[in-house]
Amino acid sequence: MSAAPTLLQVEALEVVYGGAVHALHGVDLAVRAGEIVALVGANGAGKTTLLRAVSNLLPALRGQVTAGRLAYDGRDVTRTRTDALVRAGLVGVLEGRHCFRGLSVQENLVAGGLGRGSGRSDVRADLERVYGLFPRLAAKREVAAGLLSGGEQQMAAIGRALMGRPRLLVLDEPSMGLAPRVVEEIYRVLAGLNRAEGLTLLVAEQNVRLALRHAHHAVVLENGRSALAGSAASLRARDDVRSLYLGGAECPEAAAPPEARRRAPA
Amino acid sequence: MDALPRAAPRPHLPAGALGLGALLVLAYGIVPLTGTSYLFEALLTPFLALALAGLGLNLLTGYAGLLSLGSAAFMAVGAYAAFNLSLRLPGLPLPASLLLAGFVAALAGLAAGLPALRLRGFYLAVSTLAVQFFVAWALNRIGWISDDSPSGVITAPRLVVAGLSFDDPRGRYLVSLTVVTLLTLVAWRLVSSPTGRNLVAIRDNETAARLVGVKVARTKLLAFAASSFVIGIAGALWAFAYLRTVEPAGFNLDRSFQILFIVIIGGLGTLRGAFLGAGFIVVLPLLLARLGAALLGDGFDSGTLEMVQRIVLGALIVALLIREPAGLAALLDRAGRRLGRRAA
Ligand SMILES: Nc1ncnc2c1ncn2[C@@H]1O[C@H](COP(=O)(O)OP(=O)(O)OP(=O)(O)O)[C@@H](O)[C@H]1O
Ligand SMILES: [Mg+2]
Numbered sequence: 001m002s003a004a005p006t007l008l009q010v011e012a013l014e015v016v017y018g019g020a021v022h023a024l025h026g027v028d029l030a031v032r033a034g035e036i037v038a039l040v041g042a043n044g045a046g047k048t049t050l051l052r053a054v055s056n057l058l059p060a061l062r063g064q065v066t067a068g069r070l071a072y073d074g075r076d077v078t079r080t081r082t083d084a085l086v087r088a089g090l091v092g093v094l095e096g097r098h099c100f101r102g103l104s105v106q107e108n109l110v111a112g113g114l115g116r117g118s119g120r121s122d123v124r125a126d127l128e129r130v131y132g133l134f135p136r137l138a139a140k141r142e143v144a145a146g147l148l149s150g151g152e153q154q155m156a157a158i159g160r161a162l163m164g165r166p167r168l169l170v171l172d173e174p175s176m177g178l179a180p181r182v183v184e185e186i187y188r189v190l191a192g193l194n195r196a197e198g199l200t201l202l203v204a205e206q207n208v209r210l211a212l213r214h215a216h217h218a219v220v221l222e223n224g225r226s227a228l229a230g231s232a233a234s235l236r237a238r239d240d241v242r243s244l245y246l247g248g249a250e251c252p253e254a255a256a257p258p259e260a261r262r263r264a265p266a
Numbered sequence: 267m268d269a270l271p272r273a274a275p276r277p278h279l280p281a282g283a284l285g286l287g288a289l290l291v292l293a294y295g296i297v298p299l300t301g302t303s304y305l306f307e308a309l310l311t312p313f314l315a316l317a318l319a320g321l322g323l324n325l326l327t328g329y330a331g332l333l334s335l336g337s338a339a340f341m342a343v344g345a346y347a348a349f350n351l352s353l354r355l356p357g358l359p360l361p362a363s364l365l366l367a368g369f370v371a372a373l374a375g376l377a378a379g380l381p382a383l384r385l386r387g388f389y390l391a392v393s394t395l396a397v398q399f400f401v402a403w404a405l406n407r408i409g410w411i412s413d414d415s416p417s418g419v420i421t422a423p424r425l426v427v428a429g430l431s432f433d434d435p436r437g438r439y440l441v442s443l444t445v446v447t448l449l450t451l452v453a454w455r456l457v458s459s460p461t462g463r464n465l466v467a468i469r470d471n472e473t474a475a476r477l478v479g480v481k482v483a484r485t486k487l488l489a490f491a492a493s494s495f496v497i498g499i500a501g502a503l504w505a506f507a508y509l510r511t512v513e514p515a516g517f518n519l520d521r522s523f524q525i526l527f528i529v530i531i532g533g534l535g536t537l538r539g540a541f542l543g544a545g546f547i548v549v550l551p552l553l554l555a556r557l558g559a560a561l562l563g564d565g566f567d568s569g570t571l572e573m574v575q576r577i578v579l580g581a582l583i584v585a586l587l588i589r590e591p592a593g594l595a596a597l598l599d600r601a602g603r604r605l606g607r608r609a610a
Contacts, residue, residue, distance in 0.1 A: 057473055060482075086479035094477060100470040102535065103463060111467050114460045115479025160478055 004032040007168050007200050008054065008090075013068035015049050015058065015224075023049040023063070024224045031168065031202050036194050038211035038232065039204040041221035047204035048095050050221070051172050054202070055092045056082050072168070087117055089167030095204075096176065097154040101146030105137055105156050108145050112163030123163070130159040133189050151182035158186065162193075168200045175207050183207075187214050212236050293443055298436055306435035307508075313548045314442040315504040320528040320540030321446075321453055322496030327526070328534035329457055330489035331469025332382055336394035337497050338521035339378075339401035344371040344498025345420075345505035345512060346411050352423045353413055360427050364445065364502050371498020372491040374401075379490025383483050386472075398519055405514035418514045422506040438507040445503060449496055454537055456492060465489055466535070497525075531583060533595030542594035554578055 008031040015024040024046045031037045039047050052058050053065055056077050070077040072090050080088075091112075100108050109130055113123035131138035134155040140148060145156055154174055161169055171190075175183040191214050193199040205211035212218055212232045220228040220241070228235065235241050301310070323337050348367035351358055358366075374397075381393040405411055405418050412418040425432040425441055432441045456462050464485045467475040476482050505512045524547060532543025554575045562571070590597040 055477060057476060060473065060476065082476040083479045083481050086477070091479075092477045094471075094474055098471045098474040100463075100467045100474070102466045102470050107463055110460075111463055111475075111480070112478045114463075117479070157474075164478060 004034050006030050007033045007073055008202065009069065009071045010050070010054070011069040013050070013053060013070060014066045015046075015053055015063055016066050017049075017061070017063045019064075022224065024053070027068070027221065027224070027226045028229070029219050029226060031200060033167070033200050034194070034198045035216040036191070036201040036203065036214060038215035038218040039202065039221060040206070040208045040211050040218055042206070044223075045221040046224040047206075047221055048172055049224075051092060051170050051202070051204055053077070054170055055085060055090065056080060057092075083115065086115055086164055089165070090170065091116075091161045091164040091166035091168075092170040093157050093161045093172060093174065095172035097150065097157045099145035099148070099153050099156050099160070101144065103145060104142050105145055105148070105152075106141040108156050108160050109137075109163050112160035116164040118163070118165070126163050126165065130162055133162070133193075134159055151178050151186075154178060154182070154186060158190075166199065168202065171201065171203045173204055173206060175205060175210060183210065190214075208241070290447070294440075298440060301436065301439070303435040306439040308552070309548060310439050311435075311442050311508045312504075313544050314439070314446045315500050315508050316525070316528060316548060317541045317544035318446045318449060318503065319497050319500035319525045320532060320544050321450060321537060322493045322498075322500060323525050324529050324532075324534065324537070324540050325453060325456070325465070325496065326489050326493035328529055328536065328539065329462065329469065330465040330486065332379075332486065332489060333387060333391040334378075334394040334493075335391050335519070335522045335526065336378055336397040336401075337525040338517040338519065339394075339398045340371045340375055340494040340497040341501025341504060341521065341525075342401050342405060342514065342517035343374045343494075344368060344501035345517070346405065347371065347498065348502035348506060349420045349422070350411065350413075360425060360441075364499055367502045368495040368499040371501070372495040374498075375490040375494020376487055378494070379487045382486050382490065395519075398522055402514055402518065405517075412514075419511060420505070420513075421511045422509075425506060442503050442507045445499060449499060450537060453492075453496065457537065461485065461488065469535075527583065531586060531593055533593030536593075536595040538598075539593055539595040542598070546594065550579060550582070551575055 008029070010027055010029040013024055013027040014022070016022050027046070027050055029037070029039070029050070039050065041047050049058075049063070052061065052063065053070060054072070054077060058064060065078050072080075072085065073088060075085075075088065077085065100111065103111065106127070109127055110123055113126050118126065131141070136152055137155055137159055140152060145153060148156060158171070158174065161171075169190075174186055174190075178186075187210065190199075190201060190203075194201055203211065203215065212235060215232045217230065218232050218235050219226050220235070228238075228241070297305075297310070319337055319341055322340075323334065326332050326334055344367045347370035348363050351363040351366055352360070355363070378394055378397040382390055385393055409415075409418075412420050425438060427441065432438060457465070464475065464480045467478070467480055468482055468485060472482060501517065504516075509516065528543035528547050529540060530543070531539075531546050532541065533539030555571070558571050558574065586594070586597075590600070
């Protein structure tokens with residue numbers, strides 16, 4: 001695994017919103033081709049901010065990278081427009097499953113293909129592929145995305161990103177607010193793509209248990225800093241991670257599991 | 267053209283190509299033969315011009331979600347550009363000067379759209395307000411634009427196309443109808459193209475649109491240009507085919523609001539909406555005036571009557587939007603479905 005090239009490299013990254021709010025101060029992270037990297041941390045730790053920085057979305061949200069380095073496949077991300085990153089294979093899915101409500105499921109998916117610059121036949125082939133991965137979407141292809149259930153919207157958002165034929169797929173809390181079975185289905189598809197096609201994934205999750213189960217590596221963010229990093233297995237074994245994020249060392253099942261949580265989707 | 271797999275044809279334009287065909291036969295065949303001058307001059311021609319302006323604004327506000335209060339300014343740019351083109355290039359055929367006027371308005375729209383790359387919502391609306399005031403100022407201050415006529419009043423040239431005179435009420439109606447039909451077709455092609463989908467994507471979620479590779483800045487500017495192009499030509503029709511003599515005050519903020527109301531009442535993000543809304547705005551005041559005169563008698567003070575009309579119109583708009591926030595288009599859809607269900 002260590003022979004694989006680094007696809008995304010983040011070094012000592014600092015981000016400020018609106019010239020005042022310091023959201024990240026010192027984040028390091030590396031994603032190698034072919035692996036699944038989980039980004040975990042509590043509310044407000046800076047996961048979303050980091051993923052926004054990775055897709056160079058911060059300028060549109062009055063945020064700014066003030067220090068550090070951010071490179072995707074040899075490109076300086078802060079100097080590459082989001083749409084150019086997409087064409088280079090870096091595609092993201094936002095927190096809170098954002099579909100284009102007024103467009104049908106299929107139009108949402110097609111938008112993902114055209115945004116990458118796919119031709120018609122590629123779009124058609126990719127549509128079939130996505131429908132194969134998420135059969136529920138196939139059944140609802142004509143339905144306006146705004147009328148889908150939460151889980152279906154998340155699938156549509158992920159499917160739309162897959163239409164962009166990503167090399168690195170960046171997902172912000174795909175499990176948020178979804179039923180465990182739907183979460184399982186989504187992770188099964190993603191892990192399957194990783195195994196079968198070598199799709200590289202960077203996934204932010206609050207659900208640490210879930211994240212560590214699927215990921216190869218994980219980075220723990222705390223208050224805008226990368227506090228811990230390592231292989232998923234080694235993090236699972238650490239006492240501090242277990243007590244902080246996995247609900248206690250002795251009896252993991254007794255404490256409130258992190259998946260039973262919180263907060264309506266944004 | 268349809269090689270790209272698409273979702274079901276949108277319910278926008280061809281609810282039934284049949285109905286559309288019937289409408290065109292009515293508009294081109296029956297109405298011109300049976301209509302009176304009053305029908306052409308007081309109802310149909312202003313209806314067409316306002317519907318076209320609504321159509322243009324709908325591209326921007328309904329589809330791309332960019333709020334503009336500058337519609338009247340773009341109408342003015344179109345009208346005064348067409349005036350200058352026909353004045354200074356006497357050989358230019360009318361269709362060409364309308365088309366060029368549209369392009370001039372599109373350029374103005376492009377400039378007005380630059381702030382949209384940074385601003386959103388009400389802030390954007392305020393910046394389009396600045397365009398509105400700037401154009402009013404320019405029309406009053408720069409005499410050249412109105413060929414140095416006092417207070418900027420211009421008179422339209424005769425409407426002649428390919429040697430045929432359309433300079434009577436029916437002819438002006440037919441010219442308007444043709445322009446509106448063609449531009450509606452173009453708008454329909456635009457909104458059902460990938461670019462049109464991108465407009466909706468930006469409206470529904472700008473960040474997500476960026477994340478799937480939509481070139482947001484370019485698409486927003488395109489929305490401004492296309493919208494202003496259509497609105498500019500609507501302004502030229504308003505001046506040339508309807509009013510014949512226009513002053514800058516005819517394109518003030520009230521007009522911008524009128525166009526915005528048309529779009530909201532008719533239904534944001536639908537092509538039909540502009541026509542339904544324009545029908546509502548043009549026909550209803552006339553009905554109310556008739557009704558008022560019948561109820562209150564002719565002796566009634568006309569100022570009071572007008573105010574009562576405005577209040578009734580306002581109340582009707584509020585009632586409609588509470589009942590159906592998506593406007594007349596959605597209301598009709600619903601009624602149509604209910605009828606269909608009953609028939610089945
Ligand atoms: N658009 C914004 N403008 C200003 N501050 C912001 C903005 N977005 C996030 N922040 C701040 O940046 C910090 C990190 O937020 P971020 O959304 O990245 O956290 P997160 O780890 O994704 O949290 P969650 O798990 O709740 O999604 C927070 O303190 C937040 O208040
Ligand atoms: Mg977040």
